Amino acid sequence: SQKIEQNSEALNIQEGKTATLTCNYTNYSPAYLQWYRQDPGRGPVFLLLIRENEKEKRKERLKVTFDTTLKQSLFHITASQPADSATYLCALDDGGFQKLVFGTGTRLLVSP
């Protein structure tokens, strides 16, 4: 069966450290993968997109890697801040035009 797995346990880190979140998938062959941020009581907000032929993508303090052999994406936030505390969702294309399948998300807590 098709699955997207993100760590359901919250990730607790100290301010200034690098947070690394993992997204694993099985039985998909996505052309691209996206990461979203969701704050409590709000809709997800797009952060980054990485295509299957890209190994790494950066945007300010964010970095995403995509390994289609391992079927895994890693999402890094460097120099993390308490304001980075949120739930982070990965999503990949479901083979249909702009249809996405979402993981359940990982909650990140950054303490001062």
Added chain:
Amino acid sequence: NAGVTQTPKFQVLKTGQSMTLQCAQDMNHNSMYWYRQDPGMGLRLIYYSASEGTTDKGEVPNGYNVSRLNKREFSLRLESAAPSQTSVYFCASSGVAGLSSYNEQFFGPGTRLTVL
């Protein structure tokens, strides 16, 4: 620009009642989507509309109907609400004609629905 707007923000229904969730976007997007989000289940696609005039089922369409009224508006209807439809519902849109098909999705603020 308001982005994606949804109404209502909160709703309580009794089993068997019907209601329509409204969604509108002002970004000239071709594609629109309805998701539900439940604890531990993540976002699941109910229906989507790749372009004006077309709609297709997603992962969990049973108990729902949709209407793509025009390019801006995409509504979700519950004909006979059931407690299993208690959830948070998100509308999203994406895709401007002529640009990459890898567009990100823009989400509305959500509708929190409780069915008693």
